Amino acid sequence: MTPLLQVKNVAKMYGARIGCTDVSFDLYPGEVMGIVGESGSGKSTLLNSLAGHLTPDRGEVIFDTRTEGPVDTVTMSEPERRMLSRTDWAFVHQHARDGLRMSVSAGGNIGERLMAVGDRHYGSIRERAADWLGRVEISESRIDDRPSAFSGGMQQRLQIARNLVTGPRLVFMDEPTGGLDVSVQARLLDLLRGLVREMGLSAIIVTHDLAVVRLLADRLMVMKDGHVVENGLTDQVLDDPQHAYTQLLVSSVLQV
Amino acid sequence: MSDYNFAYLDEQTKRMIRRAILKGLAVPGYQVPFASREMPMPYGWGTGGVQVSAATLTPDDTLKVIDQGADDTTNAVSIRKFFEKTAGVETTEETEKASVIQTRHRIPEAELTEDQILVYQVPIPEPLRFLEPRETETRKMHALQEYGLMHVKLYEDISQHGAIATAYAYPVKVEGRYVMDPSPIPKFDNPKMEMAAIQLFGAGREQRIYAVPPYTQVVSLDFEDYPFEASKAEHACDLCGSEHSYLDEVILDDAGNRMFVCSDTDYCRSRREAGHSGRLSEEAA
Numbered sequence: 001m002t003p004l005l006q007v008k009n010v011a012k013m014y015g016a017r018i019g020c021t022d023v024s025f026d027l028y029p030g031e032v033m034g035i036v037g038e039s040g041s042g043k044s045t046l047l048n049s050l051a052g053h054l055t056p057d058r059g060e061v062i063f064d065t066r067t068e069g070p071v072d073t074v075t076m077s078e079p080e081r082r083m084l085s086r087t088d089w090a091f092v093h094q095h096a097r098d099g100l101r102m103s104v105s106a107g108g109n110i111g112e113r114l115m116a117v118g119d120r121h122y123g124s125i126r127e128r129a130a131d132w133l134g135r136v137e138i139s140e141s142r143i144d145d146r147p148s149a150f151s152g153g154m155q156q157r158l159q160i161a162r163n164l165v166t167g168p169r170l171v172f173m174d175e176p177t178g179g180l181d182v183s184v185q186a187r188l189l190d191l192l193r194g195l196v197r198e199m200g201l202s203a204i205i206v207t208h209d210l211a212v213v214r215l216l217a218d219r220l221m222v223m224k225d226g227h228v229v230e231n232g233l234t235d236q237v238l239d240d241p242q243h244a245y246t247q248l249l250v251s252s253v254l255q256v
Numbered sequence: 257m258s259d260y261n262f263a264y265l266d267e268q269t270k271r272m273i274r275r276a277i278l279k280g281l282a283v284p285g286y287q288v289p290f291a292s293r294e295m296p297m298p299y300g301w302g303t304g305g306v307q308v309s310a311a312t313l314t315p316d317d318t319l320k321v322i323d324q325g326a327d328d329t330t331n332a333v334s335i336r337k338f339f340e341k342t343a344g345v346e347t348t349e350e351t352e353k354a355s356v357i358q359t360r361h362r363i364p365e366a367e368l369t370e371d372q373i374l375v376y377q378v379p380i381p382e383p384l385r386f387l388e389p390r391e392t393e394t395r396k397m398h399a400l401q402e403y404g405l406m407h408v409k410l411y412e413d414i415s416q417h418g419a420i421a422t423a424y425a426y427p428v429k430v431e432g433r434y435v436m437d438p439s440p441i442p443k444f445d446n447p448k449m450e451m452a453a454i455q456l457f458g459a460g461r462e463q464r465i466y467a468v469p470p471y472t473q474v475v476s477l478d479f480e481d482y483p484f485e486a487s488k489a490e491h492a493c494d495l496c497g498s499e500h501s502y503l504d505e506v507i508l509d510d511a512g513n514r515m516f517v518c519s520d521t522d523y524c525r526s527r528r529e530a531g532h533s534g535r536l537s538e539e540a541a
């Protein structure tokens with residue numbers, strides 16, 4: 001089977017400082033990869049380098065496109081990459097306001113990607129927006145409300161709906177549960193787990209919360225100082241960590 | 257006219273503006289940046305349109321200036337006077353006699369010809385601005401034809417008002433390529449933009465010029481189930497009886513009596529002169 005994403009030796013520097021370096025892995029269709037590590041370890045830099053928000057200084061990010069098969073997205077043209085970002089890729093930001101249009105209604109937020117790829121039937125756009133509100137457990141009656149009137153958890157669920165409505169094949173998520181209350185986090189995690197299973201989503205999830213990856217990720221990469229220090233099946237890495245840093249990370253969680 | 261160069265601007269500036277106009281005509285609907293000059297009038301008075309007119313006029317031209325369809329508003333009068341003084345060109349109120357027409361907020365009712373140029377005053381040239389404030393991003397969206405946001409705006413309209421409520425500056429797609437703001441004309445005028453005359457758009461403060469060449473396709477954006485409608489008030493003109501012209505509503509008295517009259521004053525007058533009349537013709541005469 002062809003990997004959906006092949007990451008080869010990706011590196012991103014900020015001047016002399018390492019953002020992330022020497023990162024390589026394959027992601028297969030339907031797989032969820034978790035990336036964990038403490039703050040400043042390079043998780044967001046890596047995710048943004050993979051998603052095309054940052055241009056890596058080295059390496060390849062090869063995506064299995066629908067029409068041409070595996071293509072290096074780092075060297076593809078910007079129009080192609082932007083097209084990918086609104087069709088086969090999705091990006092869920094930690095702060096919902098970075099991923100939503102706050103001055104546009106919930107329905108308009110969900111409908112934007114549909115309209116971006118050429119849907120020109122108001123009735124069907126609205127129907128799909130309503131359907132997706134339901135799927136992320138937001139009452140359909142809120143369809144014309146702006147996200148500024150929503151709670152943090154609802155905003156995050158709306159952001160997820162807005163991203164998934166076009167059936168992307170790869171979802172990037174940066175701390176999707178970060179900044180939310182614990183009970184709200186739990187509900188969001190449940191929802192995400194349901195969607196991942198139901199849609200067979202492939203995803204790369206960045207988090208500093210090991211509970212998130214335990215629930216969602218098939219595989220895990222542990223980062224420290226911009227490097228991947230450990231990499232394996234989630235249960236294996238969490239239950240039998242090999243690297244001293246991972247052991248520390250796991251034990252600090254277990255103590256809580 | 258003596259202290260000024262013809263039409264106020266110096267020849268080098270006019271050449272620079274003409275280059276922008278030609279580029280605009282070559283790439284219909286594309287916003288061409290230009291170095292807008294200080295004009296002896298405030299921005300709200302259509303300095304962009306004035307500069308385009310200045311670069312377009314020749315001594316043989318006949319100029320007409322309209323504001324909301326009327327030739328006699330302060331704005332129209334002062335711009336007309338400005339060019340009478342600085343260019344010494346003939347001016348007229350009759351659409352058919354004009355070779356250059358500068359306008360704010362309307363397209364004349366009379367069909368324009370290949371011998372005419374229509375110059376629009378534009379306040380905000382960027383149709384994507386209201387949802388995407390970043391200039392770098394809107395430029396990229398135009399370059400890559402990422403126009404989904406325009407439909408988000410129309411979607412919002414329908415979800416809030418049950419119909420597309422945008423009545424002015426209704427966005428269009430030009431020749432299947434660039435999405436363009438037609439300036440704040442009523443959407444009733446949008447279908448007229450597929451015309452024989454050259455259409456030039458000048459935004460002074462925002463320093464942009466764009467253009468629609470003759471016989472260019474101009475399509476108003478819409479949804480399949482909410483098609484574009486060039487709507488107007490459901491009345492005939494109370495003075496000339498026209499059922500096909502864009503109407504202004506005029507309040508007559510405190511009792512709430514009102515009348516509808518053509519916003520294009522020259523069109524209404526010429527119809528009345530040709531013997532047409534409306535509901536209130538006697539009283540108004």
Ligand SMILES: Nc1ncnc2c1ncn2[C@@H]1O[C@H](COP(=O)(O)OP(=O)(O)O)[C@@H](O)[C@H]1O
Pocket residue numbers: 014017018019020037038039040041042043044045046
């Ligand atoms: N825009 C930037 N400019 C300079 N350094 C940055 C920038 N963004 C991140 N860094 C640095 O790169 C390293 C990795 O940061 P980041 O990828 O944000 O880590 P994480 O998401 O794991 O917290 C850190 O040392 C951080 O200070």
Ligand SMILES: [Mg+2]
Pocket residue numbers: 043044045
């Ligand atoms: Mg981060």
Ligand SMILES: [Zn+2]
Pocket residue numbers: 493494495496497498501517518523524525527
């Ligand atoms: Zn009339």
